[in-house]
Amino acid sequence: MADLTIQGLTKRFGGVTAVDDVNLHVADGEFVTLLGPSGCGKSTTLAAVAGLDRADGGRIQVGGTVYFDAARGIYLPPEARSCGLVFQSYALWPHMTVADNVAFPLTLRKVAAAERKRRIDEVLALVEMERYAGRYPHELSGGQQQRVALARTLVYRPAILLLDEPLSNLDAKLRDRARAWLAELRTRLGLTTIYVTHDQIEALSLSDRIVVMNGGRIAQIGTPQEIYERPADPFVADFIGTTNFLPARVVGDAPAGGRALLELADGQRLEAVAERAAPGGSRVTLAFRPEQMQVAPPGTAPEGGSVLATRVTSRSYVGGNWQVGLELAGAALRLEARQPPAEDRLDLWLPHAGGILFRGGADVAA
Amino acid sequence: MSLAMSRPEAPPAPPAIPRAAPIQYGTALLVLVLVAGPLLPVLLQSVLDGALYDAEYNLTLANFARLARTEGFGLVLLNTVVLAALTTLVAQFVGTLAAILFGRTDLPLARLMSEFFLWPLYLSALVLSFGWYAVYGPAGYLTMLWQSVLGEAPWTLYSLAGMAVIAGVSQAPLAYIYCLSSASITDPSLEEAARVSGAGTFRTLWRITLPLMKPAIAYSAVLNFTVGLELLSIPLIFGDPAGITVLTTFLFNNGISSPRPDHGLVATAAALMLAVVCFLVWLQGRMLGNTRRFITLGGKATRPRPFRLGGLRWPLFILAALYILATVIAPIGVLVLRAFTAFLSPMIPLSEVLTTGNFVQIFEYPVYSRAVWNSFVVSLVGGAIATALIGLVAIIVHRSEFRFRGALQYLALFPRAVPGVVAGIGFFYAFALLPGLGFLRNSIWILVIAFTMRFIPAGIGAVAPMLLQVSHDLDRAARVQGADWWTTSRRILLPLMRPALVGCFTILFISFFKEYSTAIFLFAPGSEVIGTTLLQLWVQGEVGLVAALATIQVAVIAVCVAAVRGIFGVKLHG
Numbered sequence: 001m002a003d004l005t006i007q008g009l010t011k012r013f014g015g016v017t018a019v020d021d022v023n024l025h026v027a028d029g030e031f032v033t034l035l036g037p038s039g040c041g042k043s044t045t046l047a048a049v050a051g052l053d054r055a056d057g058g059r060i061q062v063g064g065t066v067y068f069d070a071a072r073g074i075y076l077p078p079e080a081r082s083c084g085l086v087f088q089s090y091a092l093w094p095h096m097t098v099a100d101n102v103a104f105p106l107t108l109r110k111v112a113a114a115e116r117k118r119r120i121d122e123v124l125a126l127v128e129m130e131r132y133a134g135r136y137p138h139e140l141s142g143g144q145q146q147r148v149a150l151a152r153t154l155v156y157r158p159a160i161l162l163l164d165e166p167l168s169n170l171d172a173k174l175r176d177r178a179r180a181w182l183a184e185l186r187t188r189l190g191l192t193t194i195y196v197t198h199d200q201i202e203a204l205s206l207s208d209r210i211v212v213m214n215g216g217r218i219a220q221i222g223t224p225q226e227i228y229e230r231p232a233d234p235f236v237a238d239f240i241g242t243t244n245f246l247p248a249r250v251v252g253d254a255p256a257g258g259r260a261l262l263e264l265a266d267g268q269r270l271e272a273v274a275e276r277a278a279p280g281g282s283r284v285t286l287a288f289r290p291e292q293m294q295v296a297p298p299g300t301a302p303e304g305g306s307v308l309a310t311r312v313t314s315r316s317y318v319g320g321n322w323q324v325g326l327e328l329a330g331a332a333l334r335l336e337a338r339q340p341p342a343e344d345r346l347d348l349w350l351p352h353a354g355g356i357l358f359r360g361g362a363d364v365a366a
Numbered sequence: 367m368s369l370a371m372s373r374p375e376a377p378p379a380p381p382a383i384p385r386a387a388p389i390q391y392g393t394a395l396l397v398l399v400l401v402a403g404p405l406l407p408v409l410l411q412s413v414l415d416g417a418l419y420d421a422e423y424n425l426t427l428a429n430f431a432r433l434a435r436t437e438g439f440g441l442v443l444l445n446t447v448v449l450a451a452l453t454t455l456v457a458q459f460v461g462t463l464a465a466i467l468f469g470r471t472d473l474p475l476a477r478l479m480s481e482f483f484l485w486p487l488y489l490s491a492l493v494l495s496f497g498w499y500a501v502y503g504p505a506g507y508l509t510m511l512w513q514s515v516l517g518e519a520p521w522t523l524y525s526l527a528g529m530a531v532i533a534g535v536s537q538a539p540l541a542y543i544y545c546l547s548s549a550s551i552t553d554p555s556l557e558e559a560a561r562v563s564g565a566g567t568f569r570t571l572w573r574i575t576l577p578l579m580k581p582a583i584a585y586s587a588v589l590n591f592t593v594g595l596e597l598l599s600i601p602l603i604f605g606d607p608a609g610i611t612v613l614t615t616f617l618f619n620n621g622i623s624s625p626r627p628d629h630g631l632v633a634t635a636a637a638l639m640l641a642v643v644c645f646l647v648w649l650q651g652r653m654l655g656n657t658r659r660f661i662t663l664g665g666k667a668t669r670p671r672p673f674r675l676g677g678l679r680w681p682l683f684i685l686a687a688l689y690i691l692a693t694v695i696a697p698i699g700v701l702v703l704r705a706f707t708a709f710l711s712p713m714i715p716l717s718e719v720l721t722t723g724n725f726v727q728i729f730e731y732p733v734y735s736r737a738v739w740n741s742f743v744v745s746l747v748g749g750a751i752a753t754a755l756i757g758l759v760a761i762i763v764h765r766s767e768f769r770f771r772g773a774l775q776y777l778a779l780f781p782r783a784v785p786g787v788v789a790g791i792g793f794f795y796a797f798a799l800l801p802g803l804g805f806l807r808n809s810i811w812i813l814v815i816a817f818t819m820r821f822i823p824a825g826i827g828a829v830a831p832m833l834l835q836v837s838h839d840l841d842r843a844a845r846v847q848g849a850d851w852w853t854t855s856r857r858i859l860l861p862l863m864r865p866a867l868v869g870c871f872t873i874l875f876i877s878f879f880k881e882y883s884t885a886i887f888l889f890a891p892g893s894e895v896i897g898t899t900l901l902q903l904w905v906q907g908e909v910g911l912v913a914a915l916a917t918i919q920v921a922v923i924a925v926c927v928a929a930v931r932g933i934f935g936v937k938l939h940g
Contacts, residue, residue: 079847087839
C-alpha cells in the first residue's frame with residue numbers, strides 16, 4: 001500500500017483541456033472518489049495514473065515511485081507501475097477461464113505453480129467465486145464478472161487500486177448489493193483506492209473523501225458530509241442532489257453568519273442565513289433541497305422561515321409522494337408533497353437556516 | 367495471512383531488452399522493403415538510358431518521349447481504355463441487375479443462383495477464359511453445335527467486345543457485392559414508405575432502390591475499371607492472336623517474351639500504368655472514405671422485405687438461369703468435361719472419348735506435377751508466412767504506440783495500387799539487381815515474396831475489422847497488470863484474432879493458388895506454378911492438359927471455399 005500524490009496534472013486532447021491542473025493527495029489506505037458528470041476529466045485522471053494515457057504536464061507519484069513527471073521526462077509504461085485497475089467493461093479475457101484470467105498477472109510475475117494456485121483459491125474465495133473457477137466469462141452474470149475482474153486485480157497485490165465506474169453496468173437492484181459488498185470489502189482490505197463514478201449515492205456511501213470535478217478542474221474536495229452539506233458552488237450543490245435555485249438580490253449589508261434580507265425578481269422578500277458577509281445590492285443564489293421546502297398551510301404565521309407565493313406548473317405522482325413543479329419569480333422549483341396542490345397557487349415555506357447562499361447568479365447546467 | 371496484510375508486490379521485472387521497438391521497427395522495415403523493393407527499380411529504370419544492371423547509365427527523360435513515339439503505342443492505350451470501359455459497362459450492368467434480382471426480389475432460387483453468380487470471383491480470369499474458349503471459341507462446343515445447325519456463328523471472342531464480355535462477366539460479382547451490401551445497410555423503411563405512398567414494385571425499384579445504390583455503383587465502377595486496366599490473361603489469350611494489344615500484354619511481350627527486351631521502354635510503360643492505377647485507387651479512397659479494395663469477410667446481412675415480381679417472376683427466372691448457365695456453368699462444366707476427354711465435339715458421342723489420360727499425363731510428367739506441387743507449397747507455406755506478417759502489421763497499426771503506425775498502415779495498403787504485371791516486372795528487376803539474391807531467383811521463394819507483397823492489403827482487409835471489434839480494455843487490462851506490449855499481443859490479442867487469421871489465411875491461400883500475372887515474370891524452370899504452366903501449355907496448344915490443370919485448380923479452390931464456409935459459416939469474397 002502506498003499514498004498517491006498528483007501535482008498539476010494536465011491532459012489535452014487537441015484543443016480541449018480534459019484535465020486542467022489537478023492537485024490531489026490520497027493518503028495510504030484512503031478511499032477517494034472522483035465524482036462528476038461525463039467529460040469532467042475523472043476517467044482521464046484515472047487513465048493518467050494507470051499510465052494508459054500520457055499526460056501533458058504535472059507529476060504523479062505512488063509511494064516512493066515516480067510514475068510520471070513531465071518536467072523530468074519520466075513516464076513509466078503501465079506494466080512498470082503497480083496499479084490495479086478494474087474496468088467499467090470488466091475487460092475479462094473471453095478466451096480464458098476465470099482461473100486463467102486470475103492466473104495471468106501471477107504468471108507474469110513468475111509465481112511458482114503451487115503458490116499461484118493457493119493465491120488464486122484465496123482471492124476467488126474472497127470474492128465468493130471459488131465455484132466458478134473453470135467457467136468462461138461469457139458464462140457469468142454481470143455481477144459475477146465484476147467480482148472476477150476485482151479478484152484478477154487484487155491477486156497481485158497492487159500498490160493502489162483504481163476502480164472505473166465498476167457498478168455502472170449492473171442493473172439497479174444488483175448495484176445496491178454490489179455497493180454494500182464493495183463497502184464491506186474495502187474495510188477488510190484497507191487498500192489505497194481511487195474510485196471513479198458519476199453516481200453521488202455510490203460516492204457518498206463508499207468514500208473517505210470525495211473529489212467533485214467539473215470541466216477538467218477540481219470543484220471541491222471534502223468528506224461526504226462536507227460535500228453534501230456545504231457545497232462550494234452551485235455546480236457541486238446541483239450535482240450532489242440539490243435541485244432548487246433562487247436568484248435574488250441582497251437588501252442592505254448582511255454580516256457573516258448573520259441573517260440577510262433578500263429580494264426576488266418579483267419583489268417578494270425572504271430571509272436566509274449568510275455564512276459569509278453579503279454586501280447590500282449584490283446578486284446571490286439561494287439553494288434548497290426539495291426536502292427542506294414545505295407547503296405552508298393557508299393563514300399560518302411564518303415561523304423560523306419565510307412564506308412565498310408561487311404558481312403551480314405541474315404535479316405528478318411518483319409513488320407515495322407527489323412531485324410538484326413550482327414557478328417563483330421566474331425560477332423553477334421542485335417540491336415533494338404528500339398531497340397534490342388543489343389550486344394553481346401555492347404558499348411555500350422556506351426555512352431561514354438550511355438553505356445555502358452562493359454569491360453571483362445561478363449558472364447551473366440543468 | 368491475508369490479502370489485507372500483504373505488502374504490495376513490485377511489478378514484474380521488465381525483459382532484459384525492450385521487445386516492442388525491435389519488433390515494430392523490424393516489421394515496418396520488412397514491409398517497406400517488400401513494397402518499395404519492386405517499385406524503385408521500375409521508377410529508376412524508367413529514367414535511365416541503359417539497362418539497370420549495366421555498368422554505366424545516365425539519367426534521362428528520353429524514355430517517355432520514345433514511348434510516345436513508339437509505333438502503335440497510341441492504339442495500345444486506346445485499346446486498353448476501351449477494353450476497361452466496356453468491361454466496366456458489362457460488369458456494372460449485370461452486377462447491379464443481379465443485386466436487385468437476387469438480393470431484393472422474390473425470384474425463385476435466388477440464393478442458389480447468387481452462389482453461382484459469385485463463382486467467377488473465386489476463380490482466376492485465366493481459367494474462366496479457357497472455359498469460355500472451350501464453349502464459345504472457334505472450335506468451341508456451342509460454336510460447333512451452332513455451325514452444324516445454323517451455319518456461321520455470329521460471335522467472336524477475338525475482339526474487344528468479346529473480351530469485354532468475358533471480363534465483364536468475371537468482374538460482375540464485384541459490382542454485385544458492393545450494390546448488395548449497400549442495399550443491406552440502407553433503411554428498408556425508405557422503400558416501404560414509397561410503397562405505402564402508392565408506388566408499385568418497378569417504380570419503387572427505379573425511383574428509390576436504384577438511386578440508393580448509386581454510391582455503390584459508382585465506387586464499384588471505378589474498382590472494375592481499375593481491374594479492367596490490369597487484366598492480363600484475357601487479352602493474352604484472345605487479344606494477342608487477333609493483334610489487339612493492351613498495356614499489360616505490351617509489357618508482357620516487350621518485357622519478358624522478347625529476346626532483347628527494351629528495359630527503358632518497358633519500365634516507362636509500367637511506371638505510366640502505376641501512376642494511372644495509383645490515381646484510380648486514390649479516387650476509390652475518396653469515394654468510399656475508408657479505402658477497402660477488397661470486401662473480405664462479411665457477416666450475414668439483414669435482408670429487407672423482397673419485392674414481388676408478380677407475373678414477371680418466372681420469365682425473369684428463366685432469363686437469370688440462362689445467364690448463369692451460359693456464363694458460369696457451361697464454361698466451367700465444358701472445361702471439366704474437356705479435361706476428362708481426349709477430344710470434345712458435339713459430333714462425337716461422349717462415351718467414345720472419355721479418358722483420364724490428361725490427368726495421367728500431368729502426373730507423369732515431372733514438369734507438370736511439379737507445377738501443382740509448387741502451387742501447393744507456395745500457397746500453404748507462403749500463405750502461412752504472409753498471414754503471420756499481416757497479423758503482426760495489423761496489431762502494430764491498430765494496437766501499439768509505434769510512432770510510424772500511420773505510415774505503416776499506408777505502406778501496407780499501398781500494393782492495392784500496384785498492378786500484378788508491374789509488381790512482376792519490379793521484382794524481376796529487384797532480384798536481377800541485387801547480387802546476393804541470385805539463389806532466390808530460381809526458386810519458388812521469389813514467388814512467395816512477390817505474392818505476399820501483392821496480397822498484404824487483402825489480408826489486412828480480413829484481419830483489421832475483427833481487430834477493431836476487440837475492446838481496447840482487453841489489452842489495456844493486460845498492460846496494467848504488468849504485461850509488456852509483446853506479451854499482451856501474443857497472449858491476449860493473437861488468440862482473440864484466431865478466426866480472422868484463419869479467414870486471412872484462406873483468402874491468401876486461394877489468391878496465391880490462382881495467381882499468375884506476377885508469376886509469369888518471375889518463374890524459372892523448376893519454380894513453375896499452375897498459372898504459369900497453364901499459359902505455357904496454352905501456347906503449345908495442349909488444350910486437354912490445360913483443361914485438366916485448370917480443373918485441378920477449380921477443384922482445390924472449391925474445396926477450400928466450401929470448407930471455410932462450412933466450418934466458419936462466413937461468406938468469403940475476394
